[in-house]
Amino acid sequence: MNSNNKVVKLLSELIQFQSVTPDTSDCQKYIHNYLSKSNFETEYKKYDSVQNMISTYGKGAPCLAFIGHTDVVPSGDIEQWESDPFELTKKNDFLVGRGTSDMKGGIACFMQAVREFIEENDNFDGSIKLILTGDEEGDAVNGIRKLVDSNVFKENELDFCLVGEPSSSDKIGDVIRNGRRGSITGHLILHGIQGHVAYPEKAKNPIHISSKIISEFLDIKFDNGNKYFPPTSFQISNINSGTGVDNVIPANIKIAFNIRYSTETDHDEIKDTIINILDNSNAKYDITWKHSGEPYLTTDHEFIDICKDSIEEIADIKTLISTNGGTSDGRFMAKVCKQVVELGLTNRSIHKINECVKEDDLRTLVEIYKNILSKIFIK
Ligand SMILES: [Zn+2]
Incomplete structure (x- = not known):
């Protein structure tokens, strides 16, 4: 042979x-x-x-x-x-x-x-x-x-x-x-107050709150990358909200995102940056993280x-x-x-x-x- x-x-x-x-x-x-x-x-x-x-x-x-x-x-x-x-x-x-x-x-x-x-x-x-x-x-x-x-x-x-x-x-x-690259996923829930769309003063729309927060997330410049890595990138993978009917402001919105990151940053720095934006927004939120790889x-x-x-x-x-x-x-x-x-x-x-x-x-x-x-x- x-x-x-x-x-x-x-x-x-x-x-x-x-x-x-x-x-x-x-x-x-x-x-x-x-x-x-x-x-x-x-x-x-x-x-x-x-x-x-x-x-x-x-x-x-x-x-x-x-x-x-x-x-x-x-x-x-x-x-x-x-x-x-x-x-x-x-x-x-x-x-x-x-x-x-x-x-x-x-x-x-x-x-x-x-x-x-x-x-x-x-x-x-x-x-x-x-x-x-x-x-x-x-x-x-x-x-x-x-x-x-x-x-x-x-x-x-x-x-x-x-x-x-x-x-x-x-x-x-x-x-x-x-x-x-490293990889970290965040599962974010933003809480509002559910109510009738005709009485917005009595409710708090979490979708509206999220729009400002998402735009701030998208503006984050984590780093510029280096010779070997492209810049760290933030991507939203899922958004879920709504009760399914047209006249209800929902109680919350769920947003999942993943960040592929270079050696110019680390997962603690990434978390801090995200948390900082959330805290400054005064929104009520819960977040869980899954760090799948350095x-x-x-x-x-x-x-x-x-x-x-x-x-x-x-x-x-x-x-x-x-x-x-x-x-x-x-x-x-x-x-x-x-x-x-x-x-x-x-x-x-x-x-x-x-x-x-x-x-x-x-x-x-x-x-x-x-x-x-x-x-x-x-x-
Ligand atoms: Zn293989």
Whole structure:
């Protein structure tokens, strides 16, 4: 079997596990067995029903850790799939199946890359880790976040973290991420006094109160962003008010908003700014917050450059360094590792019906990952 077929075979094995989030299948066990043939040692960390695995080859520094998840999102309406989502199926130049891009494909590429790299270079200093969770697509509470919060990783243990999420846009390596924005959601209720629209002096219209407050929210300039992040943005996602009839001033209005924020501010400063406007308005209000992710940013250029150079040498393209997109487990790893970069397959079909990966892209990513391993471990 040539090495191209090997990564495809590996991916087809991983796709067969129906590891819909949280992953309770034997997918991690399969990876464990595969890696043990290359002398990796594996330990499991289970929190509630979520299983996480850490497989390690070698010892000490430098340490490169690959971060990923074996869980996948549900298939959705199975009738709409052209083939069984849990059986890798070739269609023209593509391989179709749930998790092909997000992110069993990335995991298969890294597994194949380390196997070949260790076969070709049996004696090098340092260590390679695969840190995989079964809980990224769901609540993401007992996955990478828990590993980090439970101090599973020692200080300075991890030199470089390679998050294998699908960072690429059209071609492998055209985009890598060195950070992500933070995200905080507010649920605001403004209270008025309900009454008849014909007797407004006896009521207090919360919708009217909200109009001034919303316009002040929209005028907030949280920051100007920086070299890596666009300015922090405020977006209203829901507004609800009214009793459903035309002659009643409602008692309250509910407003939900989300703020994606850069490293130029933080969630406390954002809350203070919003609360300040509310307090100055003299409106009666209640507000609850959900802080779903801190921003993170890798500014040190060593690992970013290793990734960029590895991509350029293999795929002959220039890489865009970006902090766009939603949140990822990179934000947790950034607490224990100074250099976190996300580099993986393309994200054009992730979470969709007929999720797929271009067959040739798998081999390209194996070569890029191998090149990264060489640059770190073979001086
Ligand atoms: Zn993912």
